[in-house]
Amino acid sequence: MYSGHGSKNSKGRERKTTLFEFLLPKDIYTHVSARVDIWLWVFERCLRPLWVVALFSTVGPITEQAVISFLEFLFGSSPELESNFFWMLLYALMSLLCYDFIFFIIHYAMHKIPVLWAIHKVHHSAEVLTPLTRSREHFLAGPIWAGGSAFSFAFAAGIFAYLFNGGITQATILGAGFFSFIFGLTGAFRHYHVQFHYPHWLSQWIQSPAMHHTHHSYLKKHWDTNMAAVTSIYDRMFGTLYIPEKDEYTPWGIGPQTQHEYRSFWQNTVGPFRDWHRMINKGDSPQAGALSIAEEEKRNQNITDVPL
Numbered sequence: 001m002y003s004g005h006g007s008k009n010s011k012g013r014e015r016k017t018t019l020f021e022f023l024l025p026k027d028i029y030t031h032v033s034a035r036v037d038i039w040l041w042v043f044e045r046c047l048r049p050l051w052v053v054a055l056f057s058t059v060g061p062i063t064e065q066a067v068i069s070f071l072e073f074l075f076g077s078s079p080e081l082e083s084n085f086f087w088m089l090l091y092a093l094m095s096l097l098c099y100d101f102i103f104f105i106i107h108y109a110m111h112k113i114p115v116l117w118a119i120h121k122v123h124h125s126a127e128v129l130t131p132l133t134r135s136r137e138h139f140l141a142g143p144i145w146a147g148g149s150a151f152s153f154a155f156a157a158g159i160f161a162y163l164f165n166g167g168i169t170q171a172t173i174l175g176a177g178f179f180s181f182i183f184g185l186t187g188a189f190r191h192y193h194v195q196f197h198y199p200h201w202l203s204q205w206i207q208s209p210a211m212h213h214t215h216h217s218y219l220k221k222h223w224d225t226n227m228a229a230v231t232s233i234y235d236r237m238f239g240t241l242y243i244p245e246k247d248e249y250t251p252w253g254i255g256p257q258t259q260h261e262y263r264s265f266w267q268n269t270v271g272p273f274r275d276w277h278r279m280i281n282k283g284d285s286p287q288a289g290a291l292s293i294a295e296e297e298k299r300n301q302n303i304t305d306v307p308l
């Protein structure tokens with residue numbers, strides 16, 4: 001930041017700039033994609049309470065009870081361990097790892113299964129990254145993520161409720177799980193155009209915000225990588241980890257072949273339905289066309305060749 005480096009422009013390319021432009025670049029915040037972020041965010045926020053209340057009050061307790069009953073079936077009644085701060089910290093950590101795993105599985109499925117990709121594509125149709133892009137989702141994605149969260153937290157809660165006969169709470173900061181709070185701070189920067197790049201060894205354990213920049217890139221080498229929310233553990237296990245170089249070029253979006261179909265709020269809202277219709281009637285797959293570096297360079301060459 002001191003030297004004016006580390007901020008990307010709307011093309012996903014690092015450039016040196018003045019402080020104001022560094023923090024709030026005009027080309028990003030006036031981009032049509034940033035405007036669509038706002039409307040998708042408003043729409044999604046209006047519906048989110050419905051999913052959260054409905055799924056956390058059903059999936060949550062059912063999962064927790066099922067885990068407790070299963071453990072009782074396997075090992076008998078609760079060992080009624082005594083809770084202390086170490087256990088509370090462990091509970092907070094297990095909760096986060098459990099959440100990250102379920103997040104990874106859902107996200108992986110959304111990338112690999114065409115029917116689900118049609119929904120998740122809306123998140124990836126963002127051509128620039130702004131903090132609101134975090135909530136840029138199709139309204140049908142809301143219940144999927146909320147159901148996954150409810151399941152993962154209840155799964156960890158069930159195990160610890162069994163071990164401590166219900167007598168344990170997580171170690172928290174401001175009401176959030178200790179580790180969720182710490183990692184949540186960095187997660188907030190995943191969709192900011194400024195790169196927060198970690199050393200290579202740390203990126204092998206925790207997703208740096210810069211690693212999510214590559215997740216949003218339509219280059220083939222970046223496509224379908226870095227799917228977890230917090231740690232790099234599951235991406236390593238499933239071979240989807242990609243640690244970018246500092247200032248790596250990351251053109252954002254779903255690729256030039258289909259990007260024009262996902263520019264407005266309306267296009268993004270009807271997008272999945274149109275894709276499903278095409279899949280049923282024409283057998284089309286909604287997978288977007290990622291480009292190789294050579295194709296992207298050729299495309300940029302052609303763009304600059306056009307006389308102004």
Ligand SMILES: [Zn+2]
Binds near residue numbers: 120
């Ligand atoms: Zn994704």
Ligand SMILES: [Zn+2]
Binds near residue numbers: 123133134
């Ligand atoms: Zn994202």
